[in-house]
Each structure stands twice: as structure tokens, then as C-alpha cells.
Amino acid sequence: MEARGLSRDFGSLRAVDGVDLSVKRGEVYGFLGPNGSGKSTTLRMLCGLLRPSEGQIRVLDLPVPEQAEELKRRIGYMTQKFSLYEDLTVSENLQFLASIHGLSYRLAKQRIEESLSRYRLDKLRRQLAGTMSGGQKQRLALAGCLLHQPELLLLDEPTSAVDPQSRRDFWAELFQLADAGVTLLVSTHYMDEAERCHRLAILERGRLVADGTPADLCRELPADVFSLSGTRLREAETWLTERNEVLGTAQIGSHLRVLAERGSGDELRSALSNEGFEFDWSNTPANLEDVFVAATRAKGETRQ
Ligand SMILES: Nc1ncnc2c1ncn2[C@@H]1O[C@H](COP(=O)(O)OP(=O)(O)OP(=O)(O)O)[C@@H](O)[C@H]1O
Structure with a gap:
């Protein structure tokens, strides 16, 4: 077809x-x-x-x-x-x-x-x-x-x-x-x-x-995914969603999953620390939901 x-x-x-x-x-x-x-x-x-x-x-x-x-x-x-x-x-x-x-x-x-x-x-x-x-x-x-x-x-x-x-x-x-x-x-x-x-x-x-x-869509995702755990996760989420480089966040149990523009991790992490948040931060592989959020959000914004 x-x-x-x-x-x-x-x-x-x-x-x-x-x-x-x-x-x-x-x-x-x-x-x-x-x-x-x-x-x-x-x-x-x-x-x-x-x-x-x-x-x-x-x-x-x-x-x-x-x-x-x-x-x-x-x-x-x-x-x-x-x-x-x-x-x-x-x-x-x-x-x-x-x-x-x-x-x-x-x-x-x-x-x-x-x-x-x-x-x-x-x-x-x-x-x-x-x-x-x-x-x-x-x-x-x-x-x-x-x-x-x-x-x-x-x-x-x-x-x-x-x-x-x-x-x-x-x-x-x-x-x-x-x-x-x-x-x-x-x-x-x-x-x-x-x-x-x-x-x-x-x-x-x-x-x-x-x-x-x-598998290719996940591997080629032009964004990074991070997992955060710590206290005040809800507040951290609110803070993160206001950042332009953050494409999406989702709380999964005791973790916060963060989808952000490629290469923005170090800056986000130190900015979050400077705000007084205490957390563990790790990189995590992208899944299809991340691909979906990145694809729909990024293209949606450029057309507005
Ligand atoms: N016969 C129609 N007349 C006017 N507008 C239509 C018609 N069919 C679809 N649309 C519009 O075209 C757009 C796409 O609709 P479509 O049903 O293809 O989306 P979808 O992705 O299948 O949505 P959903 O997941 O809700 O089923 C929508 O804005 C819808 O309102």
C-alpha cells in the first residue's frame, strides 16, 4: 500500500x-x-x-x-x-x-x-x-x-x-x-x-x-528522558513543566519521568538543585509514550 x-x-x-x-x-x-x-x-x-x-x-x-x-x-x-x-x-x-x-x-x-x-x-x-x-x-x-x-x-x-x-x-x-x-x-x-x-x-x-x-522510533528520539525520585516531587513537577526545554512530565509511582530537549539534562538538574530540591536523578531509555509526547508536542508548537 x-x-x-x-x-x-x-x-x-x-x-x-x-x-x-x-x-x-x-x-x-x-x-x-x-x-x-x-x-x-x-x-x-x-x-x-x-x-x-x-x-x-x-x-x-x-x-x-x-x-x-x-x-x-x-x-x-x-x-x-x-x-x-x-x-x-x-x-x-x-x-x-x-x-x-x-x-x-x-x-x-x-x-x-x-x-x-x-x-x-x-x-x-x-x-x-x-x-x-x-x-x-x-x-x-x-x-x-x-x-x-x-x-x-x-x-x-x-x-x-x-x-x-x-x-x-x-x-x-x-x-x-x-x-x-x-x-x-x-x-x-x-x-x-x-x-x-x-x-x-x-x-x-x-x-x-x-x-x-x-524500536527505531525510541532509539532515534531527539530528546532525553530522566527519572527523578526524592521529596516534593509534585512541586518539582510543577517547576519543571514551566521550563521551555521540558517536553513532558509524568509521575509514575514514586518516580517522576521527565522528557526534555536533548542535552538539557545537566542544566535542568543543577537549576532544580539551586531551587532547593533534593532528588536522585538518572537517565532512562525512551519508550513509545515519550516518542508520542515529543512528536506531538514539538510539531504542535511550531505550527501555532
Ligand atoms: N465527515 C466529516 N465532516 C467534517 N469534519 C470531519 C468529518 N470527519 C472527520 N472530521 C474532522 O476531521 C478531523 C479528524 O478526524 P478523525 O476522525 O479522522 O480523527 P481521529 O484521529 O480518527 O480521531 P479519534 O481518535 O477521536 O477517532 C477532526 O477534527 C474531525 O472533527
Whole structure:
């Protein structure tokens, strides 16, 4: 999948702004970004549901949106709200989706039985979708968008309504699909999910502000991370957040995690000492949350 200069305007709002993306087959590619940063709009353009204002897209060797109809036969799209028919049973939801994809009666029956068993839905087959738990709905939505065996699956915040165990199980399913050659594009708010992706794009106000493997993004972070412990941590945090070179702070238990501009550590440390704070100070490796905070904060500021 390739996108070049992808943009989308809604009236005067530029929701997606000049995004370049490249995703290989079988890759699990994550979209990370704050609310309203353009993740859903990007996914919707990539699957041909929304026409870009500018830019070129090629998905599974098809130009989009020109060949969006052909593409729709080869992709699956799972929305944030799962898009289930709540007044239909589990089986009826799957039968309906199979008919939309034009599966023959025999093939539909076979694939529905397989997916009821694979996604642990067989005992729920007569239950109305609207009465199921978040995790069960998620499994049904996944089963539904795989019935026609798509080569590419787009998932828009698929785990926002489910508990941690369901999220783990769900990700195990996603990796099985990737191992079988399915390409996955997943938008998420969760850092632990982003860390699982082979590659990651970070979006901020419609722009691509970072792109790479989670390990590379952490290693190449153009900022330093420090851990502080001591007394008056809350006061130290307030003092630090007022410094321009500090990009972010977070209290984690009895430690304060500080993300700051590269090379600013020594000065910050002595300035904090001069203010009368007593603390232990150590450098610590960056994690994806640091990458996210640095990418979104730095770019956000330059555009104001
Ligand atoms: N159909 C639309 N009409 C007008 N504005 C829209 C439309 N769809 C999206 N937007 C706006 O475009 C921006 C990007 O929205 P989008 O849903 O793509 O963000 P997102 O990163 O997926 O957010 P979230 O994490 O909250 O789902 C937002 O400001 C949103 O209000």
C-alpha cells in the first residue's frame, strides 16, 4: 500500500495534510495519534470510502478511489463501533455479511461455521448481537469482516471497548492473520498496542510526525528522558513543566519521568538543585509514550 501527498479537507479544516505512507504485505502497521488527528479519515481514504482532496493512493496494486469497488472485494474494514446489527443474532449478522459479499450458500455456511468456532461464538449463535459483551461483539465484528478472506484488514480503534484479556486475545488473532499474509492497518490510542506493531505512523493534526519501527522510533528520539525520585516531587513537577526545554512530565509511582530537549539534562538538574530540591536523578531509555509526547508536542508548537 502506497500513499503520496494524501490530504483531505472538510470545509476549511484540513483533517489530513500531505501524508506519505508505505506498507508492505503481511505487515502490522499502526496509526497512533490524539483524538481528531486524522487516523479514521486516513483509514477511510485508504479503503476507498472517502475521496482524498489531494494525493495518490495505490492499495493491493489498485489505484484508489478509481478502483475502490474492486478493492472493497479484497479488504475488510472494522469500525470503532463494530457496525453490527444489534437486533440480529450472531448467525444472522454473519449470514447477512456473507450475502453482501456474494458468497454462495454452501461457501457461506462453511465459512460461518468455521468462524463461529474459531472466534468462540458457537454457543452464542442464537444470541442477539445487541446483548453481547464488548469482547464478544469485537470477536463477531472480526469474524464478519474476514468472511470473504480479505488480503488487507483496516481496523479503526478495534479494542477501545474491551477489557485487557480480550485485547490480548484479539492481538493474538491479528498476528495469526499477519502470519498468514494478511496486511493489517490498525489505529489505536494504546501505547502497548502500538508497541506490538511492526511499524508505526504517528499523526498529529493531520500530519505524519513520525514513522518507523517502535524500536527505531525510541532509539532515534531527539530528546532525553530522566527519572527523578526524592521529596516534593509534585512541586518539582510543577517547576519543571514551566521550563521551555521540558517536553513532558509524568509521575509514575514514586518516580517522576521527565522528557526534555536533548542535552538539557545537566542544566535542568543543577537549576532544580539551586531551587532547593533534593532528588536522585538518572537517565532512562525512551519508550513509545515519550516518542508520542515529543512528536506531538514539538510539531504542535511550531505550527501555532
Ligand atoms: N465527515 C466529516 N465532516 C467534517 N469534519 C470531519 C468529518 N470527519 C472527520 N472530521 C474532522 O476531521 C478531523 C479528524 O478526524 P478523525 O476522525 O479522522 O480523527 P481521529 O484521529 O480518527 O480521531 P479519534 O481518535 O477521536 O477517532 C477532526 O477534527 C474531525 O472533527
